[in-house]
Amino acid sequence: MLVNFGDFLYSLGERVERLIKSFVEVILLILKPESSKKPPSFKLTSKLIQKRFTVHELISLHLQIVFLAYLLLAFGLVVLTRSPLFVGVFSVIYLLYLRYILVRYSKFLLDPEPYRMFYSGVSIISSLSFVGYTVIRDMKLSPYLYYSYLGLVVIVVIAFWMYFKRTFKRDYTFGVIKDVKDDIVQVFIHDDISANVKPGYYWLPSVGDAKPGMVVKILVEDRPFRSAKPVRILEVYFSQSSQSSTEPKKDTE
Amino acid sequence: MRRRGFLINTAVIIILIPLILLAAVYEGVASGITSAQSQNILLSRDTFAISTIKKDFQNALDLSLKRAYLTLTDYVIENGLLISENASYALKTLILTGTLGGVPQKDMANVTLKVWFDNLVNYLSSQGLRIYPSNFSVFESHLQLTVAPLDSFHIVAIAKITNVTIRDSSGRVMFSGDIPESGMVYSIVSATGFEDPLLPASLNGLYTRVIQPCAIPYPGDTYGYYNINNVTSLVFGWCYIGVNATGQYGTQTVYYPTILNRFERVPYATYVTRQQAYVTMAIRIQRELGINSTLPVGLITFLVPSDATDPALVGAFTSLRISLPSDYNSIAFYLLNCVYEGGSYCVPGETVNSEYPAFHLDNVTKVLVFNTTG
Numbered sequence A: 001m002l003v004n005f006g007d008f009l010y011s012l013g014e015r016v017e018r019l020i021k022s023f024v025e026v027i028l029l030i031l032k033p034e035s036s037k038k039p040p041s042f043k044l045t046s047k048l049i050q051k052r053f054t055v056h057e058l059i060s061l062h063l064q065i066v067f068l069a070y071l072l073l074a075f076g077l078v079v080l081t082r083s084p085l086f087v088g089v090f091s092v093i094y095l096l097y098l099r100y101i102l103v104r105y106s107k108f109l110l111d112p113e114p115y116r117m118f119y120s121g122v123s124i125i126s127s128l129s130f131v132g133y134t135v136i137r138d139m140k141l142s143p144y145l146y147y148s149y150l151g152l153v154v155i156v157v158i159a160f161w162m163y164f165k166r167t168f169k170r171d172y173t174f175g176v177i178k179d180v181k182d183d184i185v186q187v188f189i190h191d192d193i194s195a196n197v198k199p200g201y202y203w204l205p206s207v208g209d210a211k212p213g214m215v216v217k218i219l220v221e222d223r224p225f226r227s228a229k230p231v232r233i234l235e236v237y238f239s240q241s242s243q244s245s246t247e248p249k250k251d252t253e
Numbered sequence B: 001m002r003r004r005g006f007l008i009n010t011a012v013i014i015i016l017i018p019l020i021l022l023a024a025v026y027e028g029v030a031s032g033i034t035s036a037q038s039q040n041i042l043l044s045r046d047t048f049a050i051s052t053i054k055k056d057f058q059n060a061l062d063l064s065l066k067r068a069y070l071t072l073t074d075y076v077i078e079n080g081l082l083i084s085e086n087a088s089y090a091l092k093t094l095i096l097t098g099t100l101g102g103v104p105q106k107d108m109a110n111v112t113l114k115v116w117f118d119n120l121v122n123y124l125s126s127q128g129l130r131i132y133p134s135n136f137s138v139f140e141s142h143l144q145l146t147v148a149p150l151d152s153f154h155i156v157a158i159a160k161i162t163n164v165t166i167r168d169s170s171g172r173v174m175f176s177g178d179i180p181e182s183g184m185v186y187s188i189v190s191a192t193g194f195e196d197p198l199l200p201a202s203l204n205g206l207y208t209r210v211i212q213p214c215a216i217p218y219p220g221d222t223y224g225y226y227n228i229n230n231v232t233s234l235v236f237g238w239c240y241i242g243v244n245a246t247g248q249y250g251t252q253t254v255y256y257p258t259i260l261n262r263f264e265r266v267p268y269a270t271y272v273t274r275q276q277a278y279v280t281m282a283i284r285i286q287r288e289l290g291i292n293s294t295l296p297v298g299l300i301t302f303l304v305p306s307d308a309t310d311p312a313l314v315g316a317f318t319s320l321r322i323s324l325p326s327d328y329n330s331i332a333f334y335l336l337n338c339v340y341e342g343g344s345y346c347v348p349g350e351t352v353n354s355e356y357p358a359f360h361l362d363n364v365t366k367v368l369v370f371n372t373t374g
Helices: A003-031 A042-047 A055-080 A085-110 A112-140 A142-166 B008-081 B086-096 B114-126 B136-142 B199-201 B232-236 B268-288 B311-319 B332-340 B363-370
Strands: A172-181 A182-190 A200-205 A217-222 A225-235 B127-130 B143-151 B152-168 B171-177 B185-190 B240-243 B246-249 B254-255 B298-301
Touching: A003 A085, A003 B136, A042 A055, A112 A142, A112 B008, A142 B008, A172 A225, A172 B086, A182 A217, A182 A225, A182 B127, A200 A225, A225 B086, B008 B086, B008 B152, B008 B171, B008 B185, B008 B199, B086 B143, B086 B152, B114 B127, B114 B136, B136 B143, B136 B152, B143 B268, B152 B240, B152 B268, B185 B254, B185 B363, B199 B332, B240 B363, B246 B363, B254 B268, B254 B363
Parallel strands: none
Antiparallel strands: A172 A182, A172 A217, A182 A200, A217 A225, B127 B152, B143 B152, B152 B171, B152 B185, B240 B298, B246 B254
């Protein structure tokens, strides 16, 4: 019994040691992220996504979910606590995690720059506006000033959105022809933040020389507050690859 | 429409930021309004508490002063006039702690400011509030209390509690300052209808008078003078008249006693000092109360020792073996103090008119009462 108990204590100590070691590793990784060679698994997010999507969509979805979770939790903190400290610390943790994901996995994104820009931008704006709101709330000003502050945030958000659109907006995207039926073709389009297109299979009017496996450039039609709609094929690239030419790296799949 | 993953639009994400912030602001403003309302309720409760404390302090002082005056009168009649303490200080200690010369007075049991203060501390703590000063000995040093004559027939107590701090249970200061915030609390008690302590205390309880104003309470230019040829009301009225505290005629000066001097028996020099001090206080308080014309502070009554006019008085003198000089003065205060203290208290007087040969007054008083030396 005594020996068993000693063994138990020993294994307990070992576990604790391992736990501390991995904890320190995680902290170091988050503070000083390095580009990863392995694609991320994001266990929770991967359960939500359909199997046919690639790691690119997985990272994009993960970024969205993390950002939405941040918004909701920060809202909860703003409502439930009185001090700017809580939401400030929480925002810093979130921003560190976002930086970790972006640095570590952005090479698995098809076109990382707009993603990085968009999520960094909205995260910084929203965390600053939350912290700023808790600070001015502490000053006990008139309610009109709170709404003026809100108006200011709306202006900043719109300005950022305009800047983002001006820098990265495209009215076309790329896809791969999967199927050809008489005068229509089915194309697979990846998630594309620049064109604001949702990923998936779309049926489009055919062009003359369309064959499965070919990479095509597709015109999209922007719709306010909804994702853009692919309209028709603009150009056809003769590619033997099963992947779209917008994917710069083979090892993403 | 086919489901295309769970991804949402970037435009929606952009809109979400101000929307969530709007929700937070709305919640903040709404809770701000509720908390402002509850602050308002707290604030009105605070002001209610402060004005209640002020009113209560006023009431306590009123009751306490009345009871203290009665207690001192009783005490002096039973134990003799005050020899060392002055009456103002005696009333003050009675009001504060209900003691006289260190001895607790039964009649003051529940009406002292000490009891009031202890009740206040308990009441506030039952409301979840704490008051500083929190114990009576410290409270005493924060309390300004003066008892003085106001005019011939009234006594006034003025009081103020300085530097009071009231906090709620979280330590937030709800009130800090003086009670009352400005000025003083005044409490006035009339001596009319009470026994004059001087006469029974001096005459061993054999003779007594109740303080009642005469037909002309304040003889003077405003209310008129008594007729020197008709002094019956003064001789038989056994009433009191108010005169200016200091009277002068020619080279002669007479200091008339205030109501508080009637509780004391001290050597003449001490009497004059105290009388002057009382008069100074009285005039200052009259000014503070907005009385611009100085009200008389001296209070006198006349003793006419003759079988025809006052056999009870003659009987009292006889039983106490008091023999009066032939040139005695009928002002009770001077007559009695001359008997017991002698010296400068013995102000000689002459017969006022032939109808009552025992009614003797000096020229100063004659001028004050009759506007003539006859």
